[in-house]
Amino acid sequence: MxxxxxxxxxxxxxxxxxxxxxxxxxxxxxxxxxxxxxxxxxxxxxxxxxxxxxxxxxxxxxxxxxxxxxxxxxxxxxxxxxxxxxxxxxxxxxxxxxxxxxxxxxxxxxxxxxxxxxxxxxxxxxxxxxxxxxxxxxxxxxxxxxxxxxxxxxxxxxxxxxxxxxxxxxxxxxxxxxxxxxxxxxxxxxxxxxxxxxxxxxxSGQVQLNLTDHPVNASLVTLANGFSPMAERKGLGFTLHPSSATVRTDPALLDTMLKNLVCNALRYTAEGRVVVGCRRRGDWLRIQVLDTGRGIAAEELGLIWQDFFRSSQSVRSYPGGFGLGLPVVKRLAERLGHTVEVSTTPGRGSCFTISLPLSHRAASPTPGGGTAAARPLDGLRLLVLTEEAAAANAIRLLVEEWGGTVETARTAAEAESLLAGASLPPDAIVADFRLGGQSGGAGGIFTMHTLIGGRGHPPKAPLRGFILSGDDGAVREREIELAGYGKIAKPIDPEALFRALSPLPRRRP
CATH class of the missing domain: 3.30.450.20 (PAS domain)
Incomplete structure (x- = not known):
C-alpha cells in the first residue's frame, strides 16, 4: 500500500x-x-x-x-x-x-x-x-x-x-x-x-459499589500472593501482619487501593522493607502501608493526589509510572466513605493509612473471620519449606490469624537445622514440590521423606506432611498421594488451607 x-x-x-x-x-x-x-x-x-x-x-x-x-x-x-x-x-x-x-x-x-x-x-x-x-x-x-x-x-x-x-x-x-x-x-x-x-x-462514578462485611486478612493474603515476588526480586523485606478484623467495605475496591499503595511502596523503596499492618481505633480500622523509601519532599506533599503528578526525581529514578495510582486511591476512598492520609520523613520513608469502618457482624471462628477469643488452630506448629515468598507469607498470615505459629525455611539444610534445634517439633511440615527448582523425587517429596524419616530425627518427626504444588493434573495428585502426603495448592486458598490443617492434632510440651 x-x-x-x-x-x-x-x-x-x-x-x-x-x-x-x-x-x-x-x-x-x-x-x-x-x-x-x-x-x-x-x-x-x-x-x-x-x-x-x-x-x-x-x-x-x-x-x-x-x-x-x-x-x-x-x-x-x-x-x-x-x-x-x-x-x-x-x-x-x-x-x-x-x-x-x-x-x-x-x-x-x-x-x-x-x-x-x-x-x-x-x-x-x-x-x-x-x-x-x-x-x-x-x-x-x-x-x-x-x-x-x-x-x-x-x-x-x-x-x-x-x-x-x-x-x-x-x-x-x-x-x-x-x-x-x-x-x-x-x-x-x-x-x-x-x-x-x-x-x-x-x-465519573461508573465504578459500582458492593458494600459487604469483609475479613481484612483475605486482602492481606491477596497482597502476599501478588507482591512477595516483586519484593524478593528487589531484595526488600515484605512483612504483612495478620488481622482478625472484619470491615465494612467493597472488597474488590479495597484490594485495588491496597495494591496501588503497596506497588508504589515497593517501586520507590531501594533498600530496606515494606510493612503492611492494621490497628483498631474505636469503630474504625487503620490499614497502614509503611516503607523505608526516599520519602516525599514537603513541597510535593500537597501535589501527590493530583492526576498525573510525578516529581522530576521520580521520573528520572523510577521510570514507568503514570501518576494515576494515588488519585485512584483517593477517589475510591471518598466513594466508599473511607479516608486516606500520608505521613512522611524525607530520606527515611512514608506511611499511607486507609481508615475504614469495622463491621458489627458477630465474629466467627471460620477461616474468614477468626478472633482472639475463637482461634480454631490454636497451638498448631507448622514448618514451611519453600523458596517462594508469596506462598510462605500467605500461609504464615493465615495460620497465625487462626492461632498457630509458623517457621519458614528456604532450603532442606535450613529446615533440618530448625528441626534439630527445636525443643518441640512441629505438628506438620509443608514442603514445595519444586524445591530447588526441581521436581519429583529430587525436589519436595524427596526432602519430605528425609525430614520426616531420616537423618536421625524420627523422635522429632512431625505427624503429617503436605506438598505445595501449583499443578492441577491428576498425575501430580496421584504422585503426591502415593508418597503419603496431602496436597496444598498454590496460590494459597484460605478455605482449602483451613480444611487441610484443622484436623491435625497438636503436640503439647
Missing amino acids: NVDKPDLPRNAAVGQQSTHLWIARPDGSLDYVNGAWRRFAGRSAPDMLGDGWQRLVHPDDLPGFLADWRESCRSGTPLTAEVRLLAADGSAPVFVVQAQPLTGGDGEILNWHGINTVVPADSAALFHGSEKPSEIMARVRTRMVASADHDLRRPLSALSFLSNSLAKRLHDPISQDLLAAMGRAIQSMQTVVDGQLYFDQVD
Missing part, C-alpha cells in the same frame, strides 16, 4: 474513526501516525510526520497547545489538553490529546506515545438547553470512555498478540531487538490506556 495516498476520500474522513494513535521523538516531532488520523486529516504520513502535524491544529488553538506540548517535552511530564484538529472535510472537532513519555533505564525519555480522542458533538449542549453542565459532562465522559474502550483496547490487544506471534518467527538478533522495542512500546501504551480508562470510570 502506498502510504503517500490517503486511504479514504476526503469527504469520508470524519467520523470513520474517533481515536488517533501517534509516537513522537523526545523533542516532540512525530515519528508515526496511525491510519485513523491520516484518514481523518486526508493527509499522507510524510505530510504529518516531523512538525507537519502542526498544520492540522486549528490556528487559534496552536500557540497555547504548542506551549503546553513543549513544556511537557522539556519537563518529561504527561500531557493532557483539549484542542481542535482540522478534518479533511473542513470541520474542526474538539479532541482530548494525551501523551505519555516512554523512558529508558536511566530515566531518559526515549519517545512519546500519544492518543487523540474526539469529544462527541453533543457536548455543544453545554452552552444551551435545560441540562446542568455537570450532567452533560458526565454523559459526554461516559461516551468518551466507552469509545476509547472499544477503539483502543481491541487494537492494542491485537497488536500484542501479533507481536508475540511474530517473535516466534524471527531469529536474527537485530529483528528480535526491534520487535522487543515494539513490544515494550505496545505494553507501555496498554498500561496508559488501561490506567486512564479505569481512572475515568472511577472519576
Whole structure:
C-alpha cells in the first residue's frame, strides 16, 4: 500500500474513526501516525510526520497547545489538553490529546506515545438547553470512555498478540531487538490506556459499589500472593501482619487501593522493607502501608493526589509510572466513605493509612473471620519449606490469624537445622514440590521423606506432611498421594488451607 495516498476520500474522513494513535521523538516531532488520523486529516504520513502535524491544529488553538506540548517535552511530564484538529472535510472537532513519555533505564525519555480522542458533538449542549453542565459532562465522559474502550483496547490487544506471534518467527538478533522495542512500546501504551480508562470510570462514578462485611486478612493474603515476588526480586523485606478484623467495605475496591499503595511502596523503596499492618481505633480500622523509601519532599506533599503528578526525581529514578495510582486511591476512598492520609520523613520513608469502618457482624471462628477469643488452630506448629515468598507469607498470615505459629525455611539444610534445634517439633511440615527448582523425587517429596524419616530425627518427626504444588493434573495428585502426603495448592486458598490443617492434632510440651 502506498502510504503517500490517503486511504479514504476526503469527504469520508470524519467520523470513520474517533481515536488517533501517534509516537513522537523526545523533542516532540512525530515519528508515526496511525491510519485513523491520516484518514481523518486526508493527509499522507510524510505530510504529518516531523512538525507537519502542526498544520492540522486549528490556528487559534496552536500557540497555547504548542506551549503546553513543549513544556511537557522539556519537563518529561504527561500531557493532557483539549484542542481542535482540522478534518479533511473542513470541520474542526474538539479532541482530548494525551501523551505519555516512554523512558529508558536511566530515566531518559526515549519517545512519546500519544492518543487523540474526539469529544462527541453533543457536548455543544453545554452552552444551551435545560441540562446542568455537570450532567452533560458526565454523559459526554461516559461516551468518551466507552469509545476509547472499544477503539483502543481491541487494537492494542491485537497488536500484542501479533507481536508475540511474530517473535516466534524471527531469529536474527537485530529483528528480535526491534520487535522487543515494539513490544515494550505496545505494553507501555496498554498500561496508559488501561490506567486512564479505569481512572475515568472511577472519576465519573461508573465504578459500582458492593458494600459487604469483609475479613481484612483475605486482602492481606491477596497482597502476599501478588507482591512477595516483586519484593524478593528487589531484595526488600515484605512483612504483612495478620488481622482478625472484619470491615465494612467493597472488597474488590479495597484490594485495588491496597495494591496501588503497596506497588508504589515497593517501586520507590531501594533498600530496606515494606510493612503492611492494621490497628483498631474505636469503630474504625487503620490499614497502614509503611516503607523505608526516599520519602516525599514537603513541597510535593500537597501535589501527590493530583492526576498525573510525578516529581522530576521520580521520573528520572523510577521510570514507568503514570501518576494515576494515588488519585485512584483517593477517589475510591471518598466513594466508599473511607479516608486516606500520608505521613512522611524525607530520606527515611512514608506511611499511607486507609481508615475504614469495622463491621458489627458477630465474629466467627471460620477461616474468614477468626478472633482472639475463637482461634480454631490454636497451638498448631507448622514448618514451611519453600523458596517462594508469596506462598510462605500467605500461609504464615493465615495460620497465625487462626492461632498457630509458623517457621519458614528456604532450603532442606535450613529446615533440618530448625528441626534439630527445636525443643518441640512441629505438628506438620509443608514442603514445595519444586524445591530447588526441581521436581519429583529430587525436589519436595524427596526432602519430605528425609525430614520426616531420616537423618536421625524420627523422635522429632512431625505427624503429617503436605506438598505445595501449583499443578492441577491428576498425575501430580496421584504422585503426591502415593508418597503419603496431602496436597496444598498454590496460590494459597484460605478455605482449602483451613480444611487441610484443622484436623491435625497438636503436640503439647
